[in-house]
């Protein structure tokens with residue numbers, strides 16, 4: 323158990339050091355240490371199996387340790403509001419990634435318009451608060467359902483289709499969404515929606531600076547904790563759905579539609595359910611994003627971001643719940659850390675998808691056999 | 696089947712067309728409770744099409760299917776499955792990446808009583824049901840082999856051919872069907888494996904005496920060994936019906952098989 327916590331702590335320390343290292347030498351040192359740690363695991367199978375066994379045996383302790391470290395992260399990053407923001411973004415991508423993974427990974431519903439469904443959530447929050455005058459928290463609860471409804475109404479007729487047809491239609495949908503947002507009057511056109519009011523819960527405004535254990539944190543830490551809660555809850559719920567009759571039925575539909583139907587699985591119901599639950603998570607992520615940054619505009623939800631969401635799923639591991647968490651935590655911060663990569667971000671994501679599909683199609687953390695625990 | 700018992704399944708003038716091709720042509724077949732019906736016929740004679748029509752994968756152009764006293768013609772495949780028709784496929788249709796247990800548990804999909812809320816928040820209910828389901832899956836596997844239950848959490852793709860066929864039969868049985876359709880279970884097997892399969896089928900027969908079975912087979916030893924009554928198809932039509940000996944001796948059946956043998960040669 324101690325070993326489990328210790329290894330978690332080492333990774334945490336290295337990551338924080340890697341983020342905060344200013345001088346190239348320090349950065350190189352921590353980067354080198356991370357690579358060395360990864361290589362050690364890769365090329366020392368006994369160590370790897372021992373560690374894996376340890377984590378499996380002390381699963382609860384490992385999760386608790388991870389939770390404590392996740393809670394402590396804003397403390398470690400308190401000097402940098404920017405990095406607190408990036409960490410929050412990664413958590414939003416965990417939420418979105420879980421939804422997308424249920425669609426693509428579990429059910430084989432290839433949705434390449436993740437950004438558009440996040441945008442539906444984000445724009446809904448904007449319109450509900452600015453035009454309808456709803457409080458942010460209520461808009462936040464409502465917005466994901468709008469993403470679900472739009473998705474269900476538009477896609478019911480084609481969810482059943484096989485092969486790449488659905489994927490193509492979702493790409494088209496993504497572009498249409500963007501064009502509409504750019505041109506419609508009430509969504510603010512290219513300027514988008516500005517000054518979305520911030521979240522206010524029990525009198526606490528999310529723009530005020532919180533303090534943890536007597537240490538003042540940047541205001542973004544509010545959203546960090548909100549996003550952590552949401553990401554934790556969606557991951558927990560989707561893990562349980564995946565390891566249940568639903569996950570099994572969706573996997574079977576994905577792998578052999580005819581066999582599934584002959585076992586009593588309804589194709590329409592299964593795919594619609596997966597699509598809707600997925601869009602609920604994606605819309606929620608987009609809605610939280612809108613409240614966090616306070617404005618939404620068309621480029622925030624363009625095809626490039628659909629690609630980012632897709633790579634989170636593919637890198638982490640298709641159909642793998644922990645894989646999505648890993649994928650989001652790797653993929654979002656990395657280009658931010660290496661700003662020179664930022665320019666070529668989309669190129670990088672595209673390349674990463676191709677390389678992964680070629681050499682490690684099941685992802686960094688492949689889906690495990692379902693044990694129904 | 697005695698004339699007294701009502702059939703569990705009855706087709707009347709069942710017809711399936713693919714464009715101009717009549718793949719099934721006015722077929723009348725009846726199966727009684729607990730009966731095993733053998734279906735033979737040369738390649739392309741419409742045997743699999745018959746199963747696909749029964750299970751709702753193909754929509755009949757004419758005729759009707761009555762199952763358990765209910766007209767099921769035109770129902771969707773999943774709805775028919777829920778009424779109690781389970782099947783295996785000529786070319787295996789297992790999900791090779793999923794575990795052996797997963798491939799059997801999906802057979803119990805229609806019998807589940809716990810829903811999404813039970814899966815997430817009232818997890819204990821789901822765990823209780825799933826525990827029983829896993830036990831049932833292991834029990835079904837144990838009918839055929841002593842080692843298989845222990846390999847339940849391995850991907851089914853790691854099993855040898857004969858065991859995969861067994862898993863597929865277990866999946867069909869897991870649904871608790873009243874009618875089981877087996878589409879050439881011995882396809883691609885060597886004589887030893889076929890003998891094992893025969894034994895497996897006899898186990899199924901002994902364990903579930905009330906279950907009605909329709910079995911398509913090319914292997915005449917299997918047909919003779921397991922089925923009471925046999926029907927023969929040719930060009931989508933039923934050309935003979937009766938005991939194995941009678942059908943095998945039937946002139947048109949001999950012609951049909953001779954014809955294909957010649958065509959192959």
Ligand SMILES: Nc1ncnc2c1ncn2[C@@H]1O[C@H](COP(=O)(O)OP(=O)(O)OP(=O)(O)O)[C@@H](O)[C@H]1O
Pocket residue numbers: 713716718736737738739740741742743744745785
């Ligand atoms: N989906 C389909 N579309 C078009 N034609 C089909 C389809 N399914 C079957 N057929 C045709 O219907 C005829 C009967 O095919 P079927 O598969 O039922 O034969 P079978 O008796 O099962 O043969 P085998 O012993 O080779 O399995 C064949 O001519 C086949 O080509």
Ligand SMILES: [Mg+2]
Pocket residue numbers: 742743744785
């Ligand atoms: Mg056939």
